[in-house]
Amino acid sequence: MTIQFNDETFRDDYSFHNSDWAIKRFPFPFHEDSYMYAVNMEQHRGGPEGSVYEKRFDVDEHYISEMRDRAMVLADDPLRCQSLPHMTLAGWDLLELIMVSKSEDYPDLFELHRDGDTWRWINKPLGIDDTFTFLDETTLPYGPMEYITRQTQGDFCVLDQRDGNLWMDAGTVTTQADWSLDFDIGMNFFEWHAPVPLAHEKGIFERALKFLLNIQQGAPARRLNWTMTVNPLLDTSPENYHKWGVQKTTLTPENIGAKQHLRVELQTFFRLPRSNGLVFPIRCYLCSFQDLMTMPKWGRRLHRVVRDLPVELATYKGFIDNRPMMLDYLSQFDDGLPTSPGIFPDFDTEPALQK
Template sequence: MSLDVEYAFDEFFRDETFVDDFTYRNSPAAIRRFPFPFDRDDYMYSVNMEPHVPGRKGSVFEKTFDVDEHYVSEMRDRARILAKDPLRCQSLPHMTLAGWDLLELIMESKAREYPQWFSLTKNGDRWRWINRPLGIDHSFTFLDETTLPCGPMEYITRQTQGDFTLQDEREGTLWVDAGMVTTQADWSLDFDIGMNFHEWHAPVPLAHEKGIFDRALKFLLKLQHGAPVRRFNWTMTVNPLLDTAPETYPEWGYMRTTLNQENMGHMMHLRVELQALFRLPRSNAIAFSIRAYLGKFEELVTVPKWGRRLHRVVRDIHPDLAAYKGFLRNRDAMAEWLSSYDDGAPTSPGWWPED
């Protein structure tokens, strides 16, 4: 099945917000291509890695870095957050080369896969980058920071949806030594920067006792250039908040207390992260992209299969995982609201919408 989703250029200029009046919404096409994360009726934390190769046409897996109808709005929101808190973007001095690696990866991918919106022209080390949705036309010298308005990682991630960390490999593990993080689900780059793989994953319940992260690290240390991998992660968010950082908790934490059966469908959002990992060629660092998608409950239940399955996952999830993902307080109310969309019928395997 092909999702056959195409976007008109002016869709990128939708004026929507992720704060205050919360005008964010998904078009019918965006709902249909939403990366619903549950391929069965129950959930347990797992690594769930697979090769990051082109997926079916129109899906969020089709291109290396998905660009969708929320692009310009998300980039405006990133600029807003960075203006308030510049520490959301940090890079330790030894990670500059990795930043150039990431810039090259993103520019080449977008120019190749979205030629109607992005262009990259190379003349030796003199490059010209055109980003039509954001109105950018900039020439620079590759590997020369003085020819960019900021560091290479910051420059390109100000133009790319999703968060990024750059992980240095040393001492038999990975270290978070750079990142652009403005759309995180209740974690802090400023707190985690400089931590190793097991340290920054320490808060995840149940997974450590099963050895999941030991196996994941072993797998990632063998990651090869040109063979990226991806996985899903998910949580729940009240209101379409991309930025749920600990630093801004006073601004959004109280929202969890405002849910009821009347506003549940509009306010509660399933937040899905499509995470991809790339071995970078010059620095040998690993780039970790974390692209977040938000779907209102009332949008998701328009796909009957998803409505049934979401009810069963929320109803039956282990309490520790519900607490870690931030919705234990509201789990019973969420399950009650979703129950009216569960007719008890079996659901087909996989996460794609039914025809």
């Protein structure tokens, strides 16, 4: 299908909105009526037609507006995009991976023409038509990682692999859930995960690292993560906490359905062949509570998950103060009926709300 791109904002007047198509394909992250950390990895090779899992790099109706927002963030704060000197080859790996994937997965939107090292890249939605020499960064307007991530939704952590660990040595991070690339740059896997509660004690990170170190070429993986965001903000960074943190106090019972958003990250992992690095794209999807409630199954389940979440997690995810108000709102959509297993909304088979 041809995507109708929205003209919208993720700041100031917050004109961001999801179409019915976008709500239906929203990656709801809870496969059952409760939530706890797990190493919930699976292979990233396609998924149901039209779902966000189908393509290697999902492109949706927010593409053009998200790229406009990224350009604004980078103009204000160039340190959101950094690449240590040894990571340039990994940047080319990423450029190659994205250009090949998008031109194969969306031939109507993106074209890649390769003649030896001379590459021509056409990005129709963004109006780009560039010819450059592969592996020669003087022929691009930015470094290879910055060039391609200015044209691809989601944050990108480009990790070096050495000494049995992964190192956050490059990335473009403008749509993050309250963490900072500038703070984490050069850290290893355990260092950058240090702030996460409960998971260390459960040995989650040792197992996750082992899994990631063994991700091989041709066999990418994925998982979902989630948090809560008031207003459809992409840039919830520590650098700008003074701007967005205070917005969490603006929720009222009247506006919570429209203002409170479930923020879901589709995290994928690809081995980078020329550098032997690993890229970790973190794609952010936002959906307002009132839009989520149009799917009866998600209404029932979200209420139960938020209600039963351990205090530590609700605190870490930043919504402990607003949880009572959320529950007042969400309980209206929970009639106590059982829910079907799995994350998909099952709109046609799940019963309508019985109250």
